[in-house]
Amino acid sequence: MAGRQCLATEKSTATTSREQGNYHFVRNIPIDKEYDVIIAGGGPAGIGAALSAARSGYNVLIIEAMGCLGGMGTSGLVTAFDPMANGEEMLVGGIMYEIVMKMYKRGFLGPDEKPEIFTKHYHHWTAFQGEGYKLLLDELVQEAGIEVRFFTRVIDADVDTTRKRVNGVIQQNIEGLRYVKAKTFIDCTGDAVLADLCGVTCREAGKDSPRIMPATLCSIFANIDYPNAAHVYNNNPLLLQAIKDGHFTYTDRHLPGIFKVGETVGYLNGGHLFGLNALNCESLSKGMMLGRKIAREYLTFYQKYVPGYEKIEHATTASLMGVRESRRILGEYELKYDDYATKRKFPDQIALFNKAVDIHPYNDSEEEYKRHIKEYEQTARLKPGESFGIPYSILVPQGWDNLWVAGRCASSDVRVHGSIRVQPAACMMGQAAGTAAAQSIKTGQPACDLNTETLIETLRIAGAKLPQEKLSAKMTRI
Known part of the structure; x- marks a missing residue:
């Protein structure tokens, strides 16, 4: 690992050494127990990965920075699953489908959600209750025997760069630093934190591309009179009037509305934080403060301008920023827009999906808003009944052995x-990665040369919807 060393000692510690100029620092770090699979991040991707690996008989550790599982669906308060069907059939299977159905049976979905809607309707968002989601995920990982470390982050990695193999990671929490070894590792952080620490080639928003898709700090609102509430959405006259009156910090015409998650409770995924760099702590910190200010502006907007919201209350803002774009790996294959537009299917596809390409406005100008709406509604949307494939090879950093x-x-x-x-696509990708890690441990096949025919057959047995007729032992590559 360039610039770092992590060496096990007889005293059950690992030694880290860092040199910079004339400064030399050495620290002994206790060694924790070893696992088969370590997963960084407990969001929907991490849950899919952990459950699939654990149900395959392997011991799994989830390292999660927040105090609950679910990621953006819980800590981020994005309490609606993106479209899971294509207007004719359900595309999402496996663990994600299991979770949604269990939430429905437990009464954790929005009051208007029914299976005949979310398993079929075209471009339907399925609202849910974040607290119910947290509880269900706790139960699922406990039933599977998965160990979880909340309030913990991966801060470094011990890597054999010649073999492109991860030996272990250093985690940090209230107990200090711990060195943890595993046979396989899955990065589900969203920001490719572990992959970046390992030296994987990544594309960074704002660096490899001139613009960064804006983030949003989501909110939960209560005391909404839904039977009499007007639906305010993009470019709505009430919204435009408030913008004209100077009500908002930004002249942001994009507003999805408040999703109904309870009889009087809704979640708002509204208010763009333009130019926020999720890979810069100062930018994230300022963004959280600005996000809370904008959330208050939406509260007073609904109270003042929108019928049915006169008594609306702001319950809370999210504790996790809603980041849309930060860092992406360069994998064995890079999925392109042309693959989406041509509805390409792959022998090694591990998921089918239909959701429109949703590139949010990059600034609050009217021209940029019109660009977004035109693209989203006319040129970047598959038709009902259509889908595209997500190949296994986009989950594997180029040439890596166990990551x-x-x-x-x-x-x-x-x-x-x-x-x-x-979230739905992330969970399906996670299930594929966890299944691949289990297969790798069992067979000795590296991530970059896994038998994908075996992988697809295993995912099908686990309920994944993968109808491709042609399979291949070799993955799709660039």
């Missing part, structure tokens, strides 16, 4: 990223 990624940091161009960066 995978899943979720928002998978290998794709920016436009396709605008479709697959969401």
